[in-house]
Amino acid sequence: MFKKTLKKILSKKAMSAVVSALLTAGSFVGCAGNSASAGDASGAGGGNSAPTQAVAQTAGTTQQNIVFWHSMGGSGGEAIDKMVADFNASQDYITVTAQFQGEYDDAITKLQSLAGTGAAPDIMQLYDIGTRWMIDSGNAVPMQTLIDRDGWDVSVVEPNIAGYYTVDGMLYSMPFNSSTPIMYYNKDWFREAGLDPQAPPTNWDELEAAASALTHGEGGETLFGFTMQIYGWFFEQYISKQSLDYANNGNGRESTATAVEFDSNGGGRALLDRWLNLYNQGILGNLGRDGNACIAAFATGKTGIIFGSTASMATILAGVDGAFEVGTGFLPDLTPGVNGGVSIGGGSLWMMDKGSDESKNAAWEFIKYMVLPEQQFYWHTQTGYFPINIKAYDIPAMNGHLEKNPQFRTAIDQLHASPVSARGALIGVFTEARQTVERNIEMMLDGSQTPEQAIAEMAKSINAAIETYNIANS
Amino acid sequence: MTNVVSQTNVVSRGGGRASVPGDMGVSGGTRVPTAIGVPASARASVGLSIPAGSHIPGNANIPGDSRVSDDSNVPMDSRAPAGSHIPVVSRGGGRASVPASARVSAVAHVPIAARVSAAGAGVRRIAAGGRAYNIAARVLKATVSAAIGLLVAAPILYGLSMSLMRDADIMAFPPKIFPIHATLENYFNVVRTVPIFRFIGNSIVVSVSVCLLQLLTCSMAAYAFVFLKFRGRRTLFVAALATILIPGDATIISNFLTVTRLGMADTFTALIVPFATSATGIFLIRQFYMSVPKELKEAALIDGCGDFHFFVKILLPISAPVLGALAVFAIISTWNQYMWPLLITNTPENRTVQIGISMLQFSDGIVYGLVNAGCMLVLIPSITFFVICRKKMVDSLITGSVKG
Structure with a gap:
């Protein structure tokens, strides 16, 4: 019995030795891995000595530490880290620390619990559809106040993009990562089907004809000419394309939206009728809500046309890998001749109100840096988001870049062809609204409701959410 | 001398001659309630003192040259009293175990346990015919095990394969199972993009700390609930147990505010301390302690042990399986945490692996190769942990399943 206990203890010791060995190894490796970020860390350390009760009026005289929350993983996160490091190196009185905070929704959760405390960030990246929520939350300082104070020339910001983030005549946040949906098509398929690969469909009549011509069977499997992702963003775009409003009160931009309008103005019905019609003809594929599934289907030659974000272009081109020629075109008009344009998606930079003018000025300096033409050019090449600064197109390297990636030209042209009025709705419950829209489109495609019922259901459910939100925020 | 349905698993491995531990009354967790004597008419005499449902771990030494099919589960219907049922399992070419029809020849030499004796002759007859069957069964068993193992490991193996592919190959159709242009590029990109080794190190420190703290607090709390008498026990x-009913998501914000106001935000402390104890752990250990006979403590007290000595010297050693189960549970659940570490930490120096994986994703693109490479790196410690502790883990899982 005692021997046994002893044995057990011994084996436990062996175990703990192994564990501690692992721990040590872990921390050693950790040190090695850490050396990469040592530069940032020491920079932040230097900034800690800044006196908090500085009386200086401008950011130029005291040390400022700025915390920047973002939701960019992967190549976007890498690009941000590089831009932040360059900014920190470019001057010596502001130190910016970029912190990844998960997806936008995670970051919002975190901000909600921290708002008003010292732990809140100075700058936060937030998605387009969070605009109304952020304004209502009262945590943010309108960017316009700093623009005005500084006399910064706001006309360098792409007008179609600035339009989205302008509310009550004020630019509330600085656009940063912006994208639009475009049409991707397989030029090789177009040639084989006898279509002109240089003339992609410009409206849904042509789209229907093309999809019909492209759809074919292969090994007992139907390859759809066109596959449309069930995505609330596309639904919103097609309301805008019809020059209609998604929500009342001028898309919620004249005054707070109290209900959706896509039901009463017929915009939603027009899209869903068309969508279901193509689907029932067997020329429109349905891969559900997953955008990546659509991209993969397109890249592997399983479908001929998809809609996708401009920011997905790098992924699509990498996936196709030269197997066929990728063409891009404007999002086709639903009603021939009516082009209300597309509105942008993506995210922008918000300045949080933490009370101190010095930190706001410092944060402003950083934001100005992030939207410089050179920085925006770099950002564009790394991520595929639009350069939001129109001066970026004057950079010689930009021309070379566009020549090498002609597909991107379409996206820029489409953006410039869209009127500033195409700027999407502002409602506080957009995340929920998108899910509602997507769920009802799914139910329509699986035959459990008609387009008419789908639109009615969407409107009912979103209106209820808007009402609750407005009561809570009035 | 009653009709008790008694089921005894005698497991012999590798022909080993070992004996069932004498103190099985304790380790099995149950006192021997009945002794079953077998009528003389049975040609096996079973001096059985094993309680219903108890386990005899390890190894029955069954002498005799009885070669019977591997892993055969042979009920020894030794005309024992109603329903007494003794499957004998032998493994690894064990020379043991006995078919019932053979009238039980083996003498299961199990000290307090079963003692089966019968004529040995019948066994050999049966065994000779069983050899071919034996090999076939073993091959079949190996094949089936390998197939199931492969099935279970398939997602991980495919992940490994994808981590070695370029993105174009991952998306290719028909899907590629194996990397054709194998490349380590994804791994280099992971290391370049995020401080993954730092995250792994952090996760190890946090998981192990949480595990040790839970072992300490849960075993001590359970001790108080079982062995100490006090008002309101x-x-x-019940109050402690009731906290299991509150979902973690419901308290995450208030925990976050508390921890932030305590000034612990963005520290390891904030990752560890909120998980220093767990109601599930207390419950698990309490249930185990309940099965420890009170007499054990009384005996220890008579011998001069205090509560502390009894706890450390006697109770903890016999609790190893349940502590192991809790340790595994604590480490794995801490390792997999995402929301809490994301909320409470800001700097890469304090972040854990799951956040590292999400940092590899780019919302507008597909980066399966990169993400899978990250997952493979993150899996290394988990798999190492499993390999080292495999036996203990399996044992503790079995313990958990029996004790409930």
Whole structure:
């Protein structure tokens, strides 16, 4: 019995030795891995000595530490880290620390619990559809106040993009990562089907004809000419394309939206009728809500046309890998001749109100840096988001870049062809609204409701959410 | 001398001659309630003192040259009293175990346990015919095990394969199972993009700390709930247990505010301390302690042990399986945490692996190769942990399943 206990203890010791060995190894490796970020860390350390009760009026005289929350993983996160490091190196009185905070929704959760405390960030990246929520939350300082104070020339910001983030005549946040949906098509398929690969469909009549011509069977499997992702963003775009409003009160931009309008103005019905019609003809594929599934289907030659974000272009081109020629075109008009344009998606930079003018000025300096033409050019090449600064197109390297990636030209042209009025709705419950829209489109495609019922259901459910939100925020 | 349905698993491995531990009354967790004597008419005499449902771990030494099919589960219907049922399992070419029809020839030499004796002759007859069957069964068993193992490991193996592919190959159709242009590029990109080794190190420190703290607090709390008599013991226990009903998501914000106001935000402390104890752990250990006979403590007290000595010297050693189960549970659940570490930490120096994986994703693109490479790196410690502790883990899982 005692021997046994002893044995057990011994084996436990062996175990703990192994564990501690692992721990040590872990921390050693950790040190090695850490050396990469040592530069940032020491920079932040230097900034800690800044006196908090500085009386200086401008950011130029005291040390400022700025915390920047973002939701960019992967190549976007890498690009941000590089831009932040360059900014920190470019001057010596502001130190910016970029912190990844998960997806936008995670970051919002975190901000909600921290708002008003010292732990809140100075700058936060937030998605387009969070605009109304952020304004209502009262945590943010309108960017316009700093623009005005500084006399910064706001006309360098792409007008179609600035339009989205302008509310009550004020630019509330600085656009940063912006994208639009475009049409991707397989030029090789177009040639084989006898279509002109240089003339992609410009409206849904042509789209229907093309999809019909492209759809074919292969090994007992139907390859759809066109596959449309069930995505609330596309639904919103097609309301805008019809020059209609998604929500009342001028898309919620004249005054707070109290209900959706896509039901009463017929915009939603027009899209869903068309969508279901193509689907029932067997020329429109349905891969559900997953955008990546659509991209993969397109890249592997399983479908001929998809809609996708401009920011997905790098992924699509990498996936196709030269197997066929990728063409891009404007999002086709639903009603021939009516082009209300597309509105942008993506995210922008918000300045949080933490009370101190010095930190706001410092944060402003950083934001100005992030939207410089050179920085925006770099950002564009790394991520595929639009350069939001129109001066970026004057950079010689930009021309070379566009020549090498002609597909991107379409996206820029489409953006410039869209009127500033195409700027999407502002409602506080957009995340929920998108899910509602997507769920009802799914139910329509699986035959459990008609387009008419789908639109009615969407409107009912979103209106209820808007009402609750407005009561809570009035 | 009653008709008790008694089921005894005698497991012999590798022909080993070992004996069932004498103190099985304790380790099995149950006192021997009945002794079953077998009528003389049976040609096996079973001096059986094993309680219903108890386990005899390890190894019955069954002498005799009885070669019977591997892993055969042979009920020895030794005309024991109603329903007494003794499957004998032998493994690894064990020379043991006996078919019932053979009238039980083996003498299961199990000290307090079963003692089976019968004529040995019948066994050999049966065994000779069983050899071919034996090999076939073993091959079949190996094949089936390999197939199931492969099936279970398939997602991980495919992940490994994808981590070695370029993105174009991952998306290719028909899907590629194996990397054709194998490349380590994804791994280099992971290391370049995020401080993954730092995250792994952090996760190890946090998981192990949480595990040790839970072992300490849960075993001590359970001790108080079982062995100490004090007012409100039951109420306190029910109160502790009730916290299991509150989902973690419901308290995450208030925990976050508390921890932030305590000035612990963005520290390891904030990752560890909120998980220093767990109601599930207390419950698990309490249930185990309940099965420890009170007499054990009384005996220890008579011998001069205090509560502390009894706890450390006697109770903890015999609790190893349940502590192991809790340790595994604590480490794995801490390792997999995402929301809490994301909320409470800001700097890469304090972040854990799951956040590292999400940092590899780019919302507008597909980066399966990169993400899978990250997952493979993150899996290394988990798999190492499993390999080292495999036996203990399996044992503790079995313990958990029996004790409930």
